[in-house]
Amino acid sequence: MRGTVRGQAASSLDRATDRLLADRAADGDVGAFSVLVRRYGPLMRVYATRILGSNDESDDVVQESFIAAWQQFGTLADGRAVKSWLMRIVSRKSIDRLRARRHYVIIDETDAPAPKNHEPHALVEAESQTEALARVLADLPEDQRRCWSLREIAEYSYADIATELNLQVSTVRGLLARARKTLLREMEDWR
Amino acid sequence: MTDFTPPDHRFDAVDLGDTDREQASLNGHTIEQLSDYLHCGRLPVDASIDDSPECAIALRSLERLRRAQRILLDSELHRESLREDSWIASILGTITLEAHAGRDIVLPHPQPTARLVVTEGALRGILRETGDRMNNVLVGRCALIGDVEVPKTPITVEVDVTVFPGRNIPRLAEELRQALSAALAQYTELVVAAIDITVTDLQTAIAVSTPQQESP
Numbered sequence: 351m352r353g354t355v356r357g358q359a360a361s362s363l364d365r366a367t368d369r370l371l372a373d374r375a376a377d378g379d380v381g382a383f384s385v386l387v388r389r390y391g392p393l394m395r396v397y398a399t400r401i402l403g404s405n406d407e408s409d410d411v412v413q414e415s416f417i418a419a420w421q422q423f424g425t426l427a428d429g430r431a432v433k434s435w436l437m438r439i440v441s442r443k444s445i446d447r448l449r450a451r452r453h454y455v456i457i458d459e460t461d462a463p464a465p466k467n468h469e470p471h472a473l474v475e476a477e478s479q480t481e482a483l484a485r486v487l488a489d490l491p492e493d494q495r496r497c498w499s500l501r502e503i504a505e506y507s508y509a510d511i512a513t514e515l516n517l518q519v520s521t522v523r524g525l526l527a528r529a530r531k532t533l534l535r536e537m538e539d540w541r
Numbered sequence: 542m543t544d545f546t547p548p549d550h551r552f553d554a555v556d557l558g559d560t561d562r563e564q565a566s567l568n569g570h571t572i573e574q575l576s577d578y579l580h581c582g583r584l585p586v587d588a589s590i591d592d593s594p595e596c597a598i599a600l601r602s603l604e605r606l607r608r609a610q611r612i613l614l615d616s617e618l619h620r621e622s623l624r625e626d627s628w629i630a631s632i633l634g635t636i637t638l639e640a641h642a643g644r645d646i647v648l649p650h651p652q653p654t655a656r657l658v659v660t661e662g663a664l665r666g667i668l669r670e671t672g673d674r675m676n677n678v679l680v681g682r683c684a685l686i687g688d689v690e691v692p693k694t695p696i697t698v699e700v701d702v703t704v705f706p707g708r709n710i711p712r713l714a715e716e717l718r719q720a721l722s723a724a725l726a727q728y729t730e731l732v733v734a735a736i737d738i739t740v741t742d743l744q745t746a747i748a749v750s751t752p753q754q755e756s757p
Binding site for chain 1: 572573576603605606609610612613614616617618622628629631632633635636638640641642643662665666673679681682683701705741742744
């Protein structure tokens with residue numbers, strides 16, 4: 351029965367390995383691609399939102415990332431690395447978006463700060479620990495936040511972060527160390 | 542940690558506070574070292590960290606930070622996963638199959654003035670679907686090796702498969718080979734010299750044999 355067979359293939363694809371899904375997507379299988387979108391889309395959106403501080407833009411960025419991924423799947427040598435490959439794409443698209451935003455601000459001669467998605471400081475006391483962490487993360491300087499997000503969400507090594515952001519490994523270490531100290535210091539106030 | 546930065550290069554970009562003071566208060570270590578130590582599961586065991594009360598306090602604080610981060614990420618992922626699927630549909634609506642069409646495979650046509658082709662991408666789709674129709678197997682990469690654009694040129698088909706438990710693998714592979722061969726003969730006039738099947742994965746989770754998914 352055709353309907354049953356299709357259902358069966360779809361359900362096994364949901365549990366298939368990254369490698370199989372990436373191989374099939376590279377061969378043009380939309381079904382396998384959609385499983386990857388479902389599997390890693392949420393993580394990519396969380397990442398883009400942390401970098402951009404805006405949900406509206408992260409929707410666009412994740413969509414652009416998947417469209418680019420679909421077109422470039424042939425360049426992914428090892429399907430097992432599809433997660434970090436997708437994170438790299440969304441990272442680049444997010445950073446492009448930040449640069450474009452900055453460019454726009456300069457042209458516009460406005461002095462509007464980057465949008466922040468956190469509550470005013472007066473509400474800090476009422477926040478839960480995770481909400482407080484989200485606020486401190488959003489308040490980190492941009493370069494620190496980028497490094498921190500690549501490390502914690504995309505699980506990049508220091509060397510990979512350095513390559514991705516075109517920085518020295520020692521600079522990445524410094525930025526992460528500084529972010530870590532800020533987070534630890536802020537956390538002392540949450541007790 | 543695979544990276545190693547010489548001690549004299551530490552914090553060279555943005556040095557927050559005084560590293561000497563930091564080390565003095567953490568039994569000769571830095572927060573970064575303690576973070577890396579935690580990251581590696583406190584291995585290899587370092588007595589100068591484990592036996593230091595100051596380090597223990599800092600490690601507790603780092604662990605609390607990690608826990609908070611994990612909870613935050615989980616809650617954000619959970620929130621994302623509750624979103625409607627419309628964004629997935631909008632991505633799938635934007636992508637085009639042309640990106641993976643591949644080469645044109647010429648099919649014979651009774652009229653000499655007409656040209657009939659099937660794309661490589663479409664043919665790979667047929668091969669995948671043929672494999673997916675069988676129980677206990679999922680087709681991965683499919684490659685047509687050889688000059689498919691020139692009729693009558695012998696080609697080789699390479700197929701990677703994931704096998705689920707429950708079947709004798711050589712028998713399963715033979716069945717798959719026959720099914721693929723039949724599908725190719727049905728849709729094309731390709732001269733197939735060989736169909737090479739590689740089992741790239743043995744999936745341990747039984748994903749295809751739950752009762753409601755079995756054919757009646």
